[in-house]
Amino acid sequence: MTTPYEYAQTHKARFEDELAALVRIPSVSTDPDRVADVMAAAQWLADHMRHVGIENVEVMPTGGHPVVYGDWLHAGADAPTLLIYGHYDVQPAAMSDGWTSDPFIPVVRDGKMYARGSSDDKGQMFAHLKAFESVMQTEGKLPINIKYLIEGEEEIGSEHLYAFVAAHKEKFKADLCALSDGGFRTKDEPAITYSTRGMSYMQFDVQGPARDLHSGAYGGVVHNPALALAQIISKLHNADSSVAVPGFYDDVIQMTTEERADLAKLDMDEAGLRAEIGIPQSWGEEGYTLYERVGARPTLEVNGFVSGFYGEGSKTVLPAKAMAKISCRLVANQTPQRIYELVKAYVASITPPGVTCEVRLLNIGDPAYIDRSRDEVKAAERAYEKGWGKPPIFMRTGGTLPILATFRRELGIDSLMLDYGLITDGAHGPDEHYDLEMFHKGIATTIAYLHEFGK
Ligand SMILES: [Zn+2]
Structure with missing residues (x-):
């Protein structure tokens, strides 16, 4: 047969x-x-x-x-x-x-x-x-x-x-x-x-004064929203490049020793990565290989960041607002909604008192x-x-x-x-x-x- x-x-x-x-x-x-x-x-x-x-x-x-x-x-x-x-x-x-x-x-x-x-x-x-x-x-x-x-x-x-x-x-x-x-x-x-990986895509809107101001007349007495947003963003990661949001890693399924040994065989090569994308050095969560950082670990990225004047020449503005697009890539068993809530709560705790920061959820994927x-x-x-x-x-x-x-x-x-x-x-x-x-x-x-x- x-x-x-x-x-x-x-x-x-x-x-x-x-x-x-x-x-x-x-x-x-x-x-x-x-x-x-x-x-x-x-x-x-x-x-x-x-x-x-x-x-x-x-x-x-x-x-x-x-x-x-x-x-x-x-x-x-x-x-x-x-x-x-x-x-x-x-x-x-x-x-x-x-x-x-x-x-x-x-x-x-x-x-x-x-x-x-x-x-x-x-x-x-x-x-x-x-x-x-x-x-x-x-x-x-x-x-x-x-x-x-x-x-x-x-x-x-x-x-x-x-x-x-x-x-x-x-x-x-x-x-x-x-x-x-x-x-x-x-x-x-x-x-x-x-x-x-999954996804939790957010927008941060920082609001300072009710309108754009003259930086000569008000600079020095107003917490500039662009600066405030930069300060917020700078606190989203720890010194070891892990995500600083409390509870962020709680639901992550830990890799087994066997799994890590298998993934190690797939690791990217630092020199190759540098050459491929033109960076002086790789970055990311300490204690994990490059492959694990991309495939097996969750991340938080700044996808966009705008404020104030960005045209030709100079304009001495103290902007009223600043905006950033922030996304997290998630791994099992993290859930997009929970991550959004954790980020929102953390941002509320680190927002300087001179501004407000609204965190909105735009897109999710499990x-x-x-x-x-x-x-x-x-x-x-x-x-x-x-x-x-x-x-x-x-x-x-x-x-x-x-x-x-x-x-x-x-x-x-x-x-x-x-x-x-x-x-x-x-x-x-x-x-x-x-x-x-x-x-x-x-x-x-x-x-x-x-x-x-x-x-
Ligand atoms: Zn296809």
């Missing part, structure tokens, strides 16, 4: 042709002229899902671009259910951005398919459908239940997805979400990303984290060993992926990032490409995961 892996090998060329057909559809979600193309991609995907045997396939309206849903639920009530998330929309792309060939006419050069969306995320997402096909065509059934949620607005912030998921909780109910929409550092270093000791993560380790021939490394990313927090909040499930791309694929940039070896290994890894997940 043919195994799913053999089937995938035999049909490699066809799988690539099908992926090429999907990336030809310019489903640029941000472009109002491409609405019909985004819909065409959704329809193509729905047809293809039906074709490979996925059931209950629907193109579901969301208020924006549709979600494509499908499932296969015949493994029985005792078998676990896996939710696969991906997206079929893409970033804009034009020859004038510096592409070597038309971004919507896929060309394979040197084993890589060059086209917008080839990696992010059509190629990585399509690997999941081809794995499903390979298992169904050879074994006739799956050992687990599976659901697919493929959206069309990821590149524009998944605007309608949050309410959509909340409105369809039962439909998307599952034990875990898996997604493939990121990259390894090198081809031979498969990686599982198990945490993303961090996401999955415990590495869970069975589903162990299953993913075994799947990568099968698909790649070597065990994965474990990564934490410094960015924020609000959709994962939505799955946690609305569906009560964690998410696992099984990346099948490379960070060098050029996602969002010119000459985006997908290494077809990654595509085929991604299919093999998914086949293995479908078998390992329930064990």
Whole structure:
């Protein structure tokens, strides 16, 4: 009997042709002229899902671009259910951005398919459908239940997805979400990303006198709001560069020794960082590696800071107000609302008496984290060993992926990032490409995961 892996090998060329057909559809979600193309991609995907045997396939309206849903639920009530998330929309792309060939006419050069969306995320997402096909065509059934949620607005912030998921909780109910929409550092270093950071974005408004004043007439008797805000900001960090807000670190899950040893292997190199971004020296929380500071520790950053006169020449003004944009990147189990309240209380305690400082919350995003000791993560380790021939490394990313927090909040499930791309694929940039070896290994890894997940 043919195994799913053999089937995938035999049909490699066809799988690539099908992926090429999907990336030809310019489903640029941000472009109002491409609405019909985004819909065409959704329809193509729905047809293809039906074709490979996925059931209950629907193109579901969301208020924006549709979600494509499908499932296969015949493994029985005792078998676990896996939710696969991906997206079929893409970033804009034009020859004038510096592409070597038309971004919507896929060309394979040197084993890589060059086209917008080839990696992010059509190629990585399509690997999941081809794995499903390979298992169904050879074994006739799956050992687990599976659901697919493929959206069309990821590149524009998944605007309608949050309410959509909340409105369809039962439909998307599952034990875990898996997604493939990121990259390894090198081809031979498969990686599982198990945490993303959250966000608490605030604005500080300092008010001094009721109006701008003459610095000759009032300078020396008024606490200048620009100075007061600088003084407030200067107290947000301790001498060791940790965040000074009391309680800030209370809910942070401490890293284990094993975890830190693994993350140490990924550490950035100080000299390389200096050269890359042109700084004389790195900065950050003492006692943590550069990698940990970005991926595993929360931070507080000043994103903007304005006051007074900043035009050409000079103006002897004593400004009435000053404003700063301040954001915190958060890690599990910090919550954005609690961090905002802690910052607000601390700022109230350090605001000089000559001014007032209002702290407002503008934006939030929860961090996401999955415990590495869970069975589903162990299953993913075994799947990568099968698909790649070597065990994965474990990564934490410094960015924020609000959709994962939505799955946690609305569906009560964690998410696992099984990346099948490379960070060098050029996602969002010119000459985006997908290494077809990654595509085929991604299919093999998914086949293995479908078998390992329930064990
Ligand atoms: Zn993506």
